[in-house]
Amino acid sequence: MSVLDKVKFDADGYMEDSNAWTPEIAEAIAKREEVTLTERSWVVINYARNEFKVKGEAPTLRNITKNTDVDTKELYSLFPGGPGKMAAKVAGLHKPTGCI
Amino acid sequence: MKTFLILGAGTGGTMMANKLVKRLDPSEWKIILVDRELEHYYQPGFLFIPFGYYKPEVVVQPKRKFIPANIEFVISDIEMIEPDASRVKLAADKRVIQYDQLLIATGTDIHPEEIEGMKDGGWYKNVFDFYTFKGAVELSKFLKNFNGGRIVVNIAEMPIKCPVAPLEFAFLADYYFKQRGIRNKVEIVYTTPLSGAFTKPVASRMLGDVLIKKDIHTEPDFAVSEVNSSKNTISSYDGREINYDLLVAIPTNMGAEVIGRSGMGDDLNFVPTNKATLQSNKWENVWVIGDATNVPASKAGSVVHYEAETLIENILHTIEGKPLPASFDGHATCHITSGFNKSLLIDFSYDVEPLTGVYPIPVIGPFPLLKENTFNYLGKLSFKWIYWNIMLRGIPFPLPPAFSMAGKRQ
Ligand SMILES: Cc1cc2nc3c(=O)[nH]c(=O)nc-3n(C[C@H](O)[C@H](O)[C@H](O)COP(=O)(O)OP(=O)(O)OC[C@H]3O[C@@H](n4cnc5c(N)ncnc54)[C@H](O)[C@@H]3O)c2cc1C
Numbered sequence: 401m402s403v404l405d406k407v408k409f410d411a412d413g414y415m416e417d418s419n420a421w422t423p424e425i426a427e428a429i430a431k432r433e434e435v436t437l438t439e440r441s442w443v444v445i446n447y448a449r450n451e452f453k454v455k456g457e458a459p460t461l462r463n464i465t466k467n468t469d470v471d472t473k474e475l476y477s478l479f480p481g482g483p484g485k486m487a488a489k490v491a492g493l494h495k496p497t498g499c500i
Numbered sequence: 501m502k503t504f505l506i507l508g509a510g511t512g513g514t515m516m517a518n519k520l521v522k523r524l525d526p527s528e529w530k531i532i533l534v535d536r537e538l539e540h541y542y543q544p545g546f547l548f549i550p551f552g553y554y555k556p557e558v559v560v561q562p563k564r565k566f567i568p569a570n571i572e573f574v575i576s577d578i579e580m581i582e583p584d585a586s587r588v589k590l591a592a593d594k595r596v597i598q599y600d601q602l603l604i605a606t607g608t609d610i611h612p613e614e615i616e617g618m619k620d621g622g623w624y625k626n627v628f629d630f631y632t633f634k635g636a637v638e639l640s641k642f643l644k645n646f647n648g649g650r651i652v653v654n655i656a657e658m659p660i661k662c663p664v665a666p667l668e669f670a671f672l673a674d675y676y677f678k679q680r681g682i683r684n685k686v687e688i689v690y691t692t693p694l695s696g697a698f699t700k701p702v703a704s705r706m707l708g709d710v711l712i713k714k715d716i717h718t719e720p721d722f723a724v725s726e727v728n729s730s731k732n733t734i735s736s737y738d739g740r741e742i743n744y745d746l747l748v749a750i751p752t753n754m755g756a757e758v759i760g761r762s763g764m765g766d767d768l769n770f771v772p773t774n775k776a777t778l779q780s781n782k783w784e785n786v787w788v789i790g791d792a793t794n795v796p797a798s799k800a801g802s803v804v805h806y807e808a809e810t811l812i813e814n815i816l817h818t819i820e821g822k823p824l825p826a827s828f829d830g831h832a833t834c835h836i837t838s839g840f841n842k843s844l845l846i847d848f849s850y851d852v853e854p855l856t857g858v859y860p861i862p863v864i865g866p867f868p869l870l871k872e873n874t875f876n877y878l879g880k881l882s883f884k885w886i887y888w889n890i891m892l893r894g895i896p897f898p899l900p901p902a903f904s905m906a907g908k909r910q
Contacts, residue, residue, distance in 0.1 A: 460767065462768065466767055472723075472725070472737060473737060475737075476723070476737035480738065481721075
């Protein structure tokens with residue numbers, strides 16, 4: 401039995417309901433994605449969730465690096481394989497709308 | 501007398517000035533248009549200059565020529581916008597303009613200094629952009645004498661204006677070197693922060709196929725961390741390093757600095773704008789058009805044209821105190837040049853990605869969608885004539901502003 405059993409995900413693996421998110425779910429998603437969460441990852445996750453609450457959208461990388469003390473290089477080491485998408489996934493946010 | 505102030509006399513500002521002058525009562529409204537430049541550049545033409553397919557002079561015309569005589573055209577840098585006080589400060593003569601309605605059309609520009617090392621030694625030596633007139637002209641001189649080696653095309657980060665232009669550059673480079681008989685001596689690498697050739701799945705797959713067919717190597721998910729001009733390498737945050745003989749860069753695109761200075765922009769100085777009405781999210785008498793907005797539509801001239809149709813109705817209704825009627829659907833139409841005499845056409849909106857099928861244009865259509873075709877290319881070339889003679893002058897032409905599914909295959 402995993403905490404993820406009751407969580408609904410979209411086709412790309414993003415949580416459908418970001419309100420249902422808990423820190424335990426974040427840990428479980430991270431494990432599934434083979435990412436280890438550190439104290440620094442949580443700086444990003446907490447910031448991303450806050451931004452989402454205010455703006456209704458996952459923050460861009462530029463926004464994260466501008467408003468936290470995590471720089472782009474560190475973001476890539478914390479969330480390998482595309483920090484924007486991975487951070488949003490772990491933070492239980494919708495897929496970043498990103499670009500057109 | 502009331503003042504309608506337009507900031508930026510590029511595609512959107514000029515188009516809207518022409519529309520407004522016809523619809524606003526001249527006994528009630530004075531229209532003022534501000535830009536720091538005297539020349540209007542046809543930016544889609546920048547793509548053809550590096551290869552010598554366009555002479556630089558065909559993309560430049562005096563701005564004045566497209567601005568109605570009864571509009572006050574001011575040449576000046578815009579220093580500050582103070583939307584809470586409905587006031588704009590200009591650099592020239594320290595002039596202050598009090599406005600009743602404001603339209604922001606200040607576009608977007610490239611910022612190579614955002615990428616570490618890009619502006620060091622190699623800039624305009626073997627590192628070029630083609631998103632500016634100067635960049636395109638300098639690159640044309642370099643390409644003339646380029647006889648072989650690796651060309652790396654790099655998109656630094658999204659969004660960029662005309663998101664298909666870098667692909668078109670790669671396609672045209674393939675064609676250009678084939679014509680010169682040295683394609684076998686030239687390697688073309690396309691590096692992009694996206695996971696494929698384009699932002700939307702169907703188009704990404706189709707365009708990805710074209711890249712493969714033209715023997716252009718794609719390096720996806722490439723987030724550039726650094727350019728090293730002494731080693732001629734470009735690196736990504738995940739540790740990839742690629743050598744180049746020529747780097748064709750599409751640096752970070754940002755909205756005008758004055759937007760940032762005035763505290764009106766997002767992280768990239770784009771103005772938060774209602775994506776349906778094109779009204780500023782914060783100020784009711786501030787409207788935004790074109791590349792300056794943050795709306796999730798392509799930053800393209802065709803989009804500016806579709807937006808203008810919505811915007812004019814919304815502005816007039818607001819002035820008359822009526823509710824906003826028109827809503828913009830994110831409609832974009834792009835010709836993607838894939839060789840000297842071929843191009844693909846894509847047509848999409850906020851909600852519908854580019855699909856295959858045909859695009860029904862009355863009289864001259866239908867154009868096949870997402871398929872290489874000579875006829876489409878004629879469409880692209882005639883765009884220059886349409887731009888100078890119809891679009892900028894705000895004359896309606898037979899392209900329906902609203903996105904339609906007619907002819908598209910799902
Ligand atoms: C290489 C390339 C290829 C392209 N190809 C296509 C294509 O095939 N099809 C298509 O539809 N679109 C294409 N585009 C995009 C198209 O050119 C733009 O989307 C369009 O011109 C945007 O219009 P705009 O009015 O928003 O901005 P612009 O036309 O860029 O105008 C902005 C104006 O604001 C002025 N300004 C900015 N800041 C200040 C200030 N502080 N003070 C005074 N003035 C200021 C500038 O001088 C400028 O005149 C291409 C663009 C490029 C670069």
